[in-house]
Amino acid sequence: MNAPNTELLAEERLQVVEQALSNGALAKIRRMLNGGMAPADVAHLLESSPQKDRVVLWNLIESELDGEVLQYLGEEVRAEIVGRMTQGELLNAVAAFETDDLVDLLQELPERVSEQVLQAMDFQDRERIEAVLSYSEDTAGGLMNTDTITVRPDVTLDVAFRFLRRHPTLPDILDNLLVVNRRDEFIGILPLNILLTSDSGLLVRDVMRTETEVLRPDVSSDEVARRFQRMDLVSAPVVSDNNKLLGRITIDDVVDVIKEQAEHALLQLQGLDEDVDLFAPVLRTARRRGVWLGINLLTAFIASAVIGLFEATLQQVVALAVLMPIVASMGGIAGTQSLTIVIRAMALGQITPARGRSLVIKEISVGLLNGIFWSCAVALVAYLWFGDATLGAIIGISIVVNLATAALAGTTLPGLLKRIGVDPALAGGVLLTTITDVVGFFTFLGLAALAF
Amino acid sequence: MNAPNTELLAEERLQVVEQALSNGALAKIRRMLNGGMAPADVAHLLESSPQKDRVVLWNLIESELDGEVLQYLGEEVRAEIVGRMTQGELLNAVAAFETDDLVDLLQELPERVSEQVLQAMDFQDRERIEAVLSYSEDTAGGLMNTDTITVRPDVTLDVAFRFLRRHPTLPDILDNLLVVNRRDEFIGILPLNILLTSDSGLLVRDVMRTETEVLRPDVSSDEVARRFQRMDLVSAPVVSDNNKLLGRITIDDVVDVIKEQAEHALLQLQGLDEDVDLFAPVLRTARRRGVWLGINLLTAFIASAVIGLFEATLQQVVALAVLMPIVASMGGIAGTQSLTIVIRAMALGQITPARGRSLVIKEISVGLLNGIFWSCAVALVAYLWFGDATLGAIIGISIVVNLATAALAGTTLPGLLKRIGVDPALAGGVLLTTITDVVGFFTFLGLAALAF
Structure with a gap:
């Protein structure tokens, strides 16, 4: 009834292709790719394959299917494949594209190539495309099709x-x-x-x-x-x-937006991008991730500088060095939770200034409650471990202070960043951990410097 | 042409309602809620309101609209509102529900209430509902409607x-x-x-x-x-x-799944749940978050215990205490990136065992490259800061080791956790930072103990 490979799960189909590739059974793959397999599944297969396999697979696909497969590919993988096509192949492939898909593709192509594609179209089509091209990609105008009845x-x-x-x-x-x-x-x-x-x-x-x-x-x-x-x-x-x-x-076009929207903020928080090729070359990936590591390294140095202020105290009470990561880590975890909740609520349109204030109060209350509860536990452990009640009291107070700070920073940073035009998801996490590290180390070591 | 409030953005509508509530202009809100505002927008308004406003708003909605609004509410907020309805109100409200929506609701209700709802239906409807109820909520059977033609x-x-x-x-x-x-x-x-x-x-x-x-x-x-x-x-x-x-x-039902799917893994990584009420009471929120903080606290203590092994060395070279958070933090950041990428690729069905291996090799290469690059930078800064070349060399080596470990752990943990039946998104992040903390501190302080 339905084509047999429709019933295969994505992972199973991947494994079948992998085996056939390693056995050199190209004829089998060719039959599979061109014999009724859905273009979306072919695209998924290409995206899930390392680059060298991708080239082999693409060459096995019959050219009539090229266009349909291209429509389902993510931006980065598609750019790689289009870059290897001749102009004639590309024109053939995009002939059956819907307006919005074609516009997406044109915006990704080098100007020279996209001009050629536009010139090859008849006047009416070109006019329609240019109308949509005039809107930014991330607006209703950029998403629309002109296939109205x-x-x-x-x-x-x-x-x-x-x-x-x-x-x-x-x-x-x-x-x-x-x-x-x-x-x-x-x-x-x-x-x-x-x-x-x-x-x-x-x-x-x-x-x-x-x-x-x-x-x-x-x-x-x-x-x-x-x-x-x-x-x-x-x-x-x-x-x-x-x-x-x-x-x-x-x-169908909105589903992609919904998915990207849901993932975007959460991936950005970790310096990642939703549109990226899983099998991008090592160097390209290393460069992208390296920038993020560099930014986080700066914040780590700021935290180190704060610790450096208290070298004398640390020398005197070495237990401080043992315990200090706990204070910073609790603040980072709690603050990131508040931050994530607020960024997501902002994306869902759930926050107004007045709501924001009541949310800040709620999150700080949560932070204080958890701060008081867990600081007692940590204080007790610290006391039992090092036999020093003052040390226990100091770490307890520091945790309460840091969790309240974390809640305040986590709830207010996104709004502040948005007001100055910075994406809260991109900068929020780094700024937040800088704040919780600095406040955590400063409170803990500062109190210790006063006490010991 | 279209109702005026359709054109308002969600935030703007929220602000209008907020003002009217604080002025006591309930008649205005009543007109707004019942005068052609989409049930989905009414639901969004309820979800974006603190609990006391929610009760006021719900009572202003005419009972004919109750059912439609309920369909658009998230699980937690809906349970709160249904809990306040009489049985008669509830039966009236669900009369026009589609099969799948009714099944969702029934699964959330206490057994006694859902029995009553089922008894109040005619035989054919009940039979249809019970057929769908027999499938688990997160399967095709649980998502389906019986409105086929x-x-x-x-x-x-x-x-x-x-x-x-x-x-x-x-x-x-x-x-x-x-x-x-x-x-x-x-x-x-x-x-x-x-x-x-x-x-x-x-x-x-x-x-x-x-x-x-x-x-x-x-x-x-x-x-x-x-x-x-x-x-x-x-x-x-x-x-x-x-x-x-x-x-x-x-x-329409799949869109919700797509959204939850996209958010689920990423929110889980931070111990958060996608279905939660933004305005849940402080105590309930504190309890939920507190558990997560407690788990992370355990891992922080493990890291502290590792530091504790080297108290003598720390006492001798206090600069180690200043620099050690850098090693751990770099590992945590890089490892979490690998982990997120792999968990997401698993959710998208892009990973097979063979692909997994090539991904591990790629990620470790990325880790080593970035490790070598940034360790040089950190070694130089450490040398200039403390005027000690040995210290620079030690921190450099530790960072390379920890970034490679982070890449290995980040790429392999999700598969291992899945094999033993644990959700990688839930446990992965905590385990990963435990590993990078322990390896980071142990390498750095251990090398220092040998050198100094």
């Missing part, structure tokens, strides 16, 4: 329906016809299921829905994703400020 | 079409009719756009597609999400092992 409000459903049937093909995702007037101004939507089940003598205007989600082309893709999720949309029209219908956005 | 292969498109039109209402998301034989066995799909554009004298079997994505009810929801994404599906049939059609899954 429009209908006038003053025709009967029977006419609308026969008009629909005259199309030789319809878009894969078609839940609504879009109702526009003579000046191409958007009026409402006519859901296909209403068209199908209503009396065919009714007028479109009698059954269309006017209270519907409409997107302006400059709305951010994040906001588009939120609205699709909140309203369970399958598609939504994009309409200009003067109410002209520009295109529509479909759920 | 089926058609026989041996009828003409004209007949299929007239059959479709006879339905008083059709599901909101309807891209395919499902073709089944007399024994209710799944044969293929008839896409609506093919039905609409093909010659109405053709038979269903002539135009239906048989090479299509079919889901078994026990496939995990993660795998469902992957397939929807890879194939750009809007809906997919769920079919039993003996080929009986059980139901279908639609993209």
